[in-house]
Amino acid sequence: MSQDAIHPETDVETAGSPEEDVMVEVRNLKTYYGGDKPGPFGGRPVRAVDGVTFDIRRGETLGLVGESGCGKTTLGRTLIQLENATDGTIRFDGTDITTLNGYELKQWRRNAQMVFQDPDSSLNDRMTVGEIVREPLDVHEWGTPRERRQRVRDLLDTVGLQREHYYRYPHQFSGGQRQRIGIARTLALEPEFIVLDEPVSALDVSVQAEVINLLEELQDDFGLTYLFIAHDLSVVRHICDRVAVMYLGNIMELGPTEELFSDPANPYTHSLLSAIPEPDPTSDAERITLHGTPPNPRYPPDGCPFSTRCPARIRPPGYDDLDDEVWQAITTLEEILRERMRADRSIKDRVRGMLGLETRYSTIDEIYDEAFGDVRVPSRIEPTLDDVAEHVSANNESDALEVLKEEFSGACQKQKPEYYTVSNSGRRSYCHRHDPEYRSPEQTLDDRHR
Amino acid sequence: MSIETQLHDTASSQEPIIDVKNLQTAFFTDKETILAVDGVSFAIRPGQTVGIVGESGSGKSVTARSIMRLIESPGRILEGSSIRFTRTGTVQTFATKFDGQVVDVTKLENEYSPAQLLEDPSVDATPQEFDCDHVSEVSLADVLASGYADDLGIIDEDDCVFVTGGTPQNPTDGFVEITRVSGEAKRLMRGGRIGMIFQDPLTSLNPVYTVGNQIKESLRLHQGLRGREATEEAANLLEAVGIPDARRRVEEYPHEFSGGMRQRAVIAMALACEPEVLICDEPTTALDVTIQAQILELLADIQEERDLAIVFITHDMGVIANVTDKVNVMYAGEIIETAGVERLFENPKHPYTRGLLESIPGSQTGEKLRTIDGNVPTPTEPATDCRFAPRCPKEFDECTQIHPELVPVDGEDEDHVTACLLYPEDRSTPQAVEYHQRQARGGEDR
Numbered sequence: 001m002s003q004d005a006i007h008p009e010t011d012v013e014t015a016g017s018p019e020e021d022v023m024v025e026v027r028n029l030k031t032y033y034g035g036d037k038p039g040p041f042g043g044r045p046v047r048a049v050d051g052v053t054f055d056i057r058r059g060e061t062l063g064l065v066g067e068s069g070c071g072k073t074t075l076g077r078t079l080i081q082l083e084n085a086t087d088g089t090i091r092f093d094g095t096d097i098t099t100l101n102g103y104e105l106k107q108w109r110r111n112a113q114m115v116f117q118d119p120d121s122s123l124n125d126r127m128t129v130g131e132i133v134r135e136p137l138d139v140h141e142w143g144t145p146r147e148r149r150q151r152v153r154d155l156l157d158t159v160g161l162q163r164e165h166y167y168r169y170p171h172q173f174s175g176g177q178r179q180r181i182g183i184a185r186t187l188a189l190e191p192e193f194i195v196l197d198e199p200v201s202a203l204d205v206s207v208q209a210e211v212i213n214l215l216e217e218l219q220d221d222f223g224l225t226y227l228f229i230a231h232d233l234s235v236v237r238h239i240c241d242r243v244a245v246m247y248l249g250n251i252m253e254l255g256p257t258e259e260l261f262s263d264p265a266n267p268y269t270h271s272l273l274s275a276i277p278e279p280d281p282t283s284d285a286e287r288i289t290l291h292g293t294p295p296n297p298r299y300p301p302d303g304c305p306f307s308t309r310c311p312a313r314i315r316p317p318g319y320d321d322l323d324d325e326v327w328q329a330i331t332t333l334e335e336i337l338r339e340r341m342r343a344d345r346s347i348k349d350r351v352r353g354m355l356g357l358e359t360r361y362s363t364i365d366e367i368y369d370e371a372f373g374d375v376r377v378p379s380r381i382e383p384t385l386d387d388v389a390e391h392v393s394a395n396n397e398s399d400a401l402e403v404l405k406e407e408f409s410g411a412c413q414k415q416k417p418e419y420y421t422v423s424n425s426g427r428r429s430y431c432h433r434h435d436p437e438y439r440s441p442e443q444t445l446d447d448r449h450r
Numbered sequence: 451m452s453i454e455t456q457l458h459d460t461a462s463s464q465e466p467i468i469d470v471k472n473l474q475t476a477f478f479t480d481k482e483t484i485l486a487v488d489g490v491s492f493a494i495r496p497g498q499t500v501g502i503v504g505e506s507g508s509g510k511s512v513t514a515r516s517i518m519r520l521i522e523s524p525g526r527i528l529e530g531s532s533i534r535f536t537r538t539g540t541v542q543t544f545a546t547k548f549d550g551q552v553v554d555v556t557k558l559e560n561e562y563s564p565a566q567l568l569e570d571p572s573v574d575a576t577p578q579e580f581d582c583d584h585v586s587e588v589s590l591a592d593v594l595a596s597g598y599a600d601d602l603g604i605i606d607e608d609d610c611v612f613v614t615g616g617t618p619q620n621p622t623d624g625f626v627e628i629t630r631v632s633g634e635a636k637r638l639m640r641g642g643r644i645g646m647i648f649q650d651p652l653t654s655l656n657p658v659y660t661v662g663n664q665i666k667e668s669l670r671l672h673q674g675l676r677g678r679e680a681t682e683e684a685a686n687l688l689e690a691v692g693i694p695d696a697r698r699r700v701e702e703y704p705h706e707f708s709g710g711m712r713q714r715a716v717i718a719m720a721l722a723c724e725p726e727v728l729i730c731d732e733p734t735t736a737l738d739v740t741i742q743a744q745i746l747e748l749l750a751d752i753q754e755e756r757d758l759a760i761v762f763i764t765h766d767m768g769v770i771a772n773v774t775d776k777v778n779v780m781y782a783g784e785i786i787e788t789a790g791v792e793r794l795f796e797n798p799k800h801p802y803t804r805g806l807l808e809s810i811p812g813s814q815t816g817e818k819l820r821t822i823d824g825n826v827p828t829p830t831e832p833a834t835d836c837r838f839a840p841r842c843p844k845e846f847d848e849c850t851q852i853h854p855e856l857v858p859v860d861g862e863d864e865d866h867v868t869a870c871l872l873y874p875e876d877r878s879t880p881q882a883v884e885y886h887q888r889q890a891r892g893g894e895d896r
Binding site: 067068174176204205206207208209210212213216231233234235237238239271272275276277278279280281282283287289290291293332335336339340371 | 505506694695698708709710711738739740741742743744746747765766767768769770771772791792795796805806807809810811818819820821822823825
C-alpha cells in the first residue's frame, strides 16, 4: 500500500490512470456564505464547501455522501453554478465555468442540469406536466412550438409515463411518478452532466428501486454523467462507480465504490458505514457510535474537521496510558464548553452574573459530575482540570478551552491533515493516521472498539 | 407497588401488556369510506419490541394512532375493534379511580350468554370476528368490549374497565378497553401509560416554550410535580436521554437544539410520565445515520432499564432488523405476515415481504434492482380478494376471488403466520385455497 502525501492543489488524478476522460475538474473549490460584508455586520462566513479537489470522468456516476449540513448539496449546486464559488476553479471540458456569466452561462447551462430531492416542491402545482417539462425548451427557444410539444411527449415516454399525461397536473401523480416528471424536465435539453440531489430519499423502497433503475437506463441510453448526492449509503453502493465522502465541507475519502465500502480507510468512512443498520438481524458487527453532532461550519476546528468526534483521534504524547473513559470524559467536557461559548447569554443571566447570584452557567461541579461521573481521574491531569474549573467559574469558557487544548491536543487538533493515496486505484483519504509515523486508522479502531 | 403486581410482573414476560384484536379504523369522506386499518390483531409484551413495517399508505401510522386514540373526525375506530390494556396494576388503578365505569363481567355472565347476545338482531357480529370458530368459544367480555352490547343497554357507553376476576373493588384479572376510554380515563391512559414519539421532532415540540417547560407540563399533569422540583426532574430526564449540560439546556428553546437532540428531548417528554408502552412512529426517519444509531442505542438502553414495551413503526428494513423482536408486515390496512425478526429475514414467505426485502439496494448483486410494480391500493371496500394480487408475481386465478386469512406457514406454528393463498406450505395449492375459504367462512358478509 503506497502512502504518499498529496497536496490538494496539484492534480491528484495522475495517481489513477492519466488517460481517463475527465469531464469536470474541480480544484480547491470553496463556497462560503456570508462574511463578505465588512464592518460590524460582517462576522465569520459559513464554510459550506471548504476546499475540495476532485475529477468527474465522462460517463461515470460519482457519489457524494455525508451527514446533513456537510455541504454536499452546496457543492452540487456550485458545480452547476446555482451558487457562486468563493474560490477555486471548476473546469468543464476545459472551460472555467466560475468565470462565465450572462449569455455564455445560459448557453453552458444546457449541458448541466439538476434533479431535486423533493418531488412535491420542485414541480409547480399550477402548471400541467407538459408545461413543466416544456419550460426548459421554451427558455432556450428550442425548435418550433410544435416540435417542442412532440419532444415533451417523447420525453414522457422515455421516463416511463404516458404521452397522454401531458395535460395532467402534478397532484394527480404519485411520488415516484412526480420524480419521473422532474427527470423528464432535466433531460429536455439533452444535458451531458446531471446533478442528482437525493433523487430517491423521499420515496418508498420499492418505488426507489424503480427510479434508480430508470436513472441507470437513461445513463446507458444517453451517455450521461451523474453526480449522485445521497445520505442513504446502500443506494450509493448500488448506483455509483466512485464515491466521495464529505464532512464539514471537506472530502474525507474518495475512491472506487466497492473498495471504499469493503475496506474503508478514513475513520469517518468507518464510522458512517458502521452506523447503517444492516437488514440482517443475525449480524453482530460491532457498531462505532459517534458522539455528538458535527461542529458548526462557521467555527470549524483548526485541525482535522473530524477531530472533535473522531474515534481514532491521535492522542498527545505523554498521555498514551490514559483510559478510554477518561478521554471520553475530556471530550464531553470540551463539547459542553464549546456549546456554552456559542449560546447567547440572556440579559437576566448577565445581570445575575454581575450581582454574583447563581446563574445557570456557574455550575461547574455539575458539568464535572456529568462528564467524569465515576471515572477515576489520574492525579497527573487533576491540576489541569482544576485550572479549567477556575476559568469556567469565572465565566471564561474560551480560556478554559484554551487550557484544555494546550494540554490534551494531539496532531489531529493542531494541524490539517493531508491527502494520502491509500490504494493502487488511487483512493485518497484525508487523515493524519495514514502518515507512517502513526498507527493506521484501522488498527486503532480495532484496539479501541473491540 | 403491591405484592400482587410484582407477582404479576414476574410472570408477565409472556403475558401481553396490550392486546389489539380485530382493529378497524375507517375514514368517512364525502367521496368514499377508506378502511385505513382493516382487522389488525397483534399483542405487545413488556420488554419486547414489536415492529410494524410497510410502504407509505399501508396503515402503519393509523394503527399506532388508534392505540393512542388520536384518530380524529372523519376517522373513527369501528365497532368490533378491541384494544386491551391488560396489566393488572393498571386495571386496579383504573378500577379504583373510575369506579363508576367498571363492568363486572363475572356477574354479568350469570345473566347473559354470548351466544344469546350474538343472536340478537341488533348485533351484527359473527364468531369469526373474535377469532373463534364457533359461538361457544366467544367470551362475554369479547362481545361487551368490542361495543356490540351498547345498544342492548347492558353496559354504559363510558364503561371501560372490564373485570373478569376478583371483585370490582379489587380486580385480579381484567383489562382496560382503550377503544372505550374517554375523558379523564383517556388522559390517564394516553401519556401516562402509553407514550408516543413522532417522526419529526420539530413539529412535536412547541417553538415558543422552552424544552424544560414542555417536559414540566407532562410532569405537572401526570406526576403532580411543580416548581423547582419539576425543573430538577426535567433536567434529570434530559440527562437520562444523553443530553450534555442538561441543567442549562432545560432553559433553551427547541430551535437551539440539533435534530438528534430534539428527538432526545421528545423521548425525555414521553418518559416523563413513566409509560409502560412506548409507540415510536418513524422516530429516526428524519435523522442522519450516525444520529439514528445514537437514538436507536438510547431506545435500547431505556427499554432495558424500564422493561418497556415498544411498538416501532418504520419503512426501513435495516432498522427493523436491528431493533425489533417480532415483526408485523402491513399492506393496505392488513397484517400480511408476522414472525420473529430472525425468521422473517431468513425465510420471508409472503410475496410482498420478499419483494420488500429484495428491493433494498446494496443487498443484491444483480445489475438491475428488483422492484414491486404498482402502488399500495387504498382499501375502500371490505376485501373479497387478496389486495396484493395485482402486484403479485405469483398471482393465480383464486387470488382475485378469495380473501386470504392469516394462517401458520407450516400448518401448525402460530409464531410465523402469513395471509397468502399459497400457504400453509404442507398443502397443495387447491387444498390451501380451500383451507383459507374454510377459515373465512361466515366472514364474507361483514
